[in-house]
Amino acid sequence: MPIKFDIKKADLFYGDFQALKNINLEIKDKEITAFIGPSGCGKSTLLKSLNRMNDLVEGCRITGDFRLDGQDIYKDIEITELRKRVGMVFQKPNLFPMSIYDNIAYGPRTHGIKKKAELDEIVETSLRQASIWEECKDRLKKSALGTSGGQQQRLCIARALAVKPEVILMDEPTSALDPISTIKIEELCQQIKNDYTIIIVTHNMQQATRISDKTAFFLHGEIVEFDTTEKIFSSPSQQKTLDYITGRFG
Amino acid sequence: MIITDIENKRTAELTEGVSAGRRGLHRFAEKTMGAVFFISACVSIVAVVLICAFMFIKGCPAIGEIGLSDFLLGTSWKPRDSNPSFGIFPMIVGSLYVTAGAIIVGVPIGLLTAVFMAKFCPKRLYKWLMPPINLLAGIPSIVYGFFGMIVIVPLIRNVFGGNGRGNSILTASILLGIMILPTIVGMSQSAMKAVPESYYEGALALGATHERAVCTVIIPAAKSGILASVILAVGRAIGETMAVIMIAGNQPRLPGSVLDGVRTLTANIVIEMSYATGLHYDALIATGVVLFVFILLINLLFNVITSKKER
Numbered sequence: 001m002p003i004k005f006d007i008k009k010a011d012l013f014y015g016d017f018q019a020l021k022n023i024n025l026e027i028k029d030k031e032i033t034a035f036i037g038p039s040g041c042g043k044s045t046l047l048k049s050l051n052r053m054n055d056l057v058e059g060c061r062i063t064g065d066f067r068l069d070g071q072d073i074y075k076d077i078e079i080t081e082l083r084k085r086v087g088m089v090f091q092k093p094n095l096f097p098m099s100i101y102d103n104i105a106y107g108p109r110t111h112g113i114k115k116k117a118e119l120d121e122i123v124e125t126s127l128r129q130a131s132i133w134e135e136c137k138d139r140l141k142k143s144a145l146g147t148s149g150g151q152q153q154r155l156c157i158a159r160a161l162a163v164k165p166e167v168i169l170m171d172e173p174t175s176a177l178d179p180i181s182t183i184k185i186e187e188l189c190q191q192i193k194n195d196y197t198i199i200i201v202t203h204n205m206q207q208a209t210r211i212s213d214k215t216a217f218f219l220h221g222e223i224v225e226f227d228t229t230e231k232i233f234s235s236p237s238q239q240k241t242l243d244y245i246t247g248r249f250g
Numbered sequence: 251m252i253i254t255d256i257e258n259k260r261t262a263e264l265t266e267g268v269s270a271g272r273r274g275l276h277r278f279a280e281k282t283m284g285a286v287f288f289i290s291a292c293v294s295i296v297a298v299v300l301i302c303a304f305m306f307i308k309g310c311p312a313i314g315e316i317g318l319s320d321f322l323l324g325t326s327w328k329p330r331d332s333n334p335s336f337g338i339f340p341m342i343v344g345s346l347y348v349t350a351g352a353i354i355v356g357v358p359i360g361l362l363t364a365v366f367m368a369k370f371c372p373k374r375l376y377k378w379l380m381p382p383i384n385l386l387a388g389i390p391s392i393v394y395g396f397f398g399m400i401v402i403v404p405l406i407r408n409v410f411g412g413n414g415r416g417n418s419i420l421t422a423s424i425l426l427g428i429m430i431l432p433t434i435v436g437m438s439q440s441a442m443k444a445v446p447e448s449y450y451e452g453a454l455a456l457g458a459t460h461e462r463a464v465c466t467v468i469i470p471a472a473k474s475g476i477l478a479s480v481i482l483a484v485g486r487a488i489g490e491t492m493a494v495i496m497i498a499g500n501q502p503r504l505p506g507s508v509l510d511g512v513r514t515l516t517a518n519i520v521i522e523m524s525y526a527t528g529l530h531y532d533a534l535i536a537t538g539v540v541l542f543v544f545i546l547l548i549n550l551l552f553n554v555i556t557s558k559k560e561r
Contacts, residue, residue: 094448
């Protein structure tokens with residue numbers, strides 16, 4: 001598989017605090033990569049620098065090389081274009097207070113699609129991809145906030161899919177959900193992994209083993225170990241990784 | 251063994267007694283304070299009820315005597331004629347005209363300001379811009395009136411000239427439009443600031459620009475708060491008295507254009523109250539009743555809209 005994201009010598013500071021230290025990481029195309037590690041280890045921070053959401057944080061400074069298909073995401077790509085190519089699903093579902101249809105159509109409309117037929121088709125495909133079409137096809141015009149938490153998160157995934165991204169970043173997408181909704185989201189990730197590169201931050205190590213191909217273990221702003229998920233969870237090469245996955249700290 | 255048991259029992263009883271006493275005291279204090287809070291709350295409610303009762307008891311008989319339709323729809327207000335007529339229709343129209351004018355002038359400016367203050371203004375600038383806008387709310391209306399007389403009236407007279415003497419619907423609309431700005435800016439911008447940051451981030455993450463996220467997600471999400479601010483502003487404009495009297499001309503007749511003078515309901519009461527007697531006096535109170543009903547309706551609308559937001 002070709003390399004999708006290539007990160008070299010990345011440092012990130014929040015004011016004086018260094019949140020990421022010399023990160024080097026290659027993320028392969030059409031794979032699911034999991035970021036694990038204790039709270040405050042920098043995994044969400046790295047995730048957010050991949051679609052430049054860290055730009056919103058005051059006093060945030062980033063150095064190093066972030067490349068998407070060889071293009072520098074901080075120099076060569078327009079920020080809106082980057083975010084079109086690299087979608088994001090947040091920790092808490094953040095649907096807009098409008099209808100399901102308008103939520104899903106928000107991204108395509110943002111990128112200039114106006115024809116109703118085209119939008120209709122995108123909305124249906126995205127909802128089908130997120131396997132939530134059957135549940136909400138009769139209530140597309142109703143408020144999206146009337147659905148359950150799990151449904152809302154799947155709608156958020158559908159909304160992200162609607163702009164046809166290449167990469168989807170997921171920031172602890174199931175931490176606010178019940179086990180059944182969590183399983184549905186995990187199944188969904190498996191279904192769409194052939195078409196998308198997925199990077200998922202998770203606190204749930206079982207989740208990482210269930211869905212990811214590769215796992216990166218973060219500690220104090222550094223990547224301690226990055227390998228296939230199987231290797232990380234069966235025979236990690238670093239003592240710290242072993243301590244973490246066996247629950248000795250974190 | 252037995253002795254220690256007995257001792258234990260005794261200390262247990264003792265501590266129980268103490269805490270029971272203290273609990274009683276607590277409960278008494280709590281009840282007293284509860285009553286104090288309740289009475290405080292009642293004061294304002296009683297005031298509202300008394301004002302309502304006073305207005306309707308004093309005003310309604312006059313309306314009955316004049317006749318409801320003659321009173322509300324009569325176009326001639328000649329309270330001191332030998333054959334007096336008490337039609338307040340010109341004043342109702344006058345109040346509605348200046349209020350509508352204030353909305354036309356004030357709402358667009360206020361909303362654009364609010365959007366800027368909430369989502370585009372750099373933090374350092376915000377510290378300097380917001381206090382003056384809030385100060386606008388604290389300026390006494392007589393001062394607004396002076397400003398209107400000295401600045402806006404001559405301006406309108408110079409620009410439009412002719413028969414208009416500058417004291418007109420247009421003048422009042424402009425001045426009231428300025429007066430309602432702080433209400434609209436303050437409430438709308440806090441409504442926009444109260445929209446969860448996650449909506450904004452969600453829009454950006456889909457590739458929206460800052461401007462698009464603000465216009466298509468944040469403003470729609472804040473629309474009930476924005477609408478509420480407009481309604482409150484309508485209330486303020488329709489109830490304004492002093493400033494309007496000073497610049498609106500106060501002729502009790504139906505205006506033919508925005509450059510004609512006009513008398514509002516509030517102005518009608520203030521101007522004539524000092525010398526009115528008998529039915530004339532009661533008719534002025536009845537004018538107040540009409541104004542009061544307007545305000546009640548506006549408040550009702552406000553409550554409907556804000557409670558919808560909570561659902």
